[in-house]
Amino acid sequence: NAGVTQTPKFQVLKTGQSMTLQCAQDMNHNSMYWYRQDPGMGLRLIYYSASEGTTDKGEVPNGYNVSRLNKREFSLRLESAAPSQTSVYFCASIPGRPGANVLTFGAGSRLTVL
Amino acid sequence: KQEVTQIPAALSVPEGENLVLNCSFTDSAIYNLQWFRQDPGKGLTSLLLIQSSQREQTSGRLNASLDKSSGRSTLYIAASQPGDSATYLCAVMIYNQGGKLIFGQGTELSVKP
Numbered sequence: 512n513a514g515v516t517q518t519p520k521f522q523v524l525k526t527g528q529s530m531t532l533q534c535a536q537d538m539n540h541n542s543m544y545w546y547r548q549d550p551g552m553g554l555r556l557i558y559y560s561a562s563e564g565t566t567d568k569g570e571v572p573n574g575y576n577v578s579r580l581n582k583r584e585f586s587l588r589l590e591s592a593a594p595s596q597t598s599v600y601f602c603a604s605i606p607g608r609p610g611a612n613v614l615t616f617g618a619g620s621r622l623t624v625l
Numbered sequence: 626k627q628e629v630t631q632i633p634a635a636l637s638v639p640e641g642e643n644l645v646l647n648c649s650f651t652d653s654a655i656y657n658l659q660w661f662r663q664d665p666g667k668g669l670t671s672l673l674l675i676q677s678s679q680r681e682q683t684s685g686r687l688n689a690s691l692d693k694s695s696g697r698s699t700l701y702i703a704a705s706q707p708g709d710s711a712t713y714l715c716a717v718m719i720y721n722q723g724g725k726l727i728f729g730q731g732t733e734l735s736v737k738p
Contacts, residue, residue, distance in 0.1 A: 546728075553728045553731055554669075554728040556725060556727070601668060601669070612674075614659060614669075614716070615671070616668040618667065619668050
């Protein structure tokens, strides 16, 4: 049981390049999330998926797209990376009964955009 | 719009001291409140979850309380140890929004031997 797995762990991009961060969970969780963490800003929600087939914007969705490929996988895409997207990205999931369950996080993906 | 604030931003205490971390939120319509620990360069680990109908939760030396009416939660750490040094974050799960969580900025705790 691996929990929440994110790839890659580290990535360096040039401005304008595109990339996809992958996230997979093996806990049969319904809801999945993408956060970014910046110094002094805490964690900010980019997008979330309450269930398979649905996605919704969070606090800071601009410049990102997501795909809930199936129940296990939730990917985050940067179409044209900008230096402001340099951050640590975390994927997380919960079983899907929000009132009763704990968020499980991946280990994070550190992205640098030059 | 829900806003979550944690005070203080940083705290340094000697080993053995009891301490309290504070978390406040602006909208009382929440499903639950969670406290997390984050070690440098690592992901977040859940410590405690308090349902909106509960007043407190305990785990070992940790006790978290919730007062929805005043929009406040506290995390009490008893007999602090150097291994407790980390950043502590609180987050509220928003009612009827698919499990969306809003985080505070965190309190960076340092426990000196």
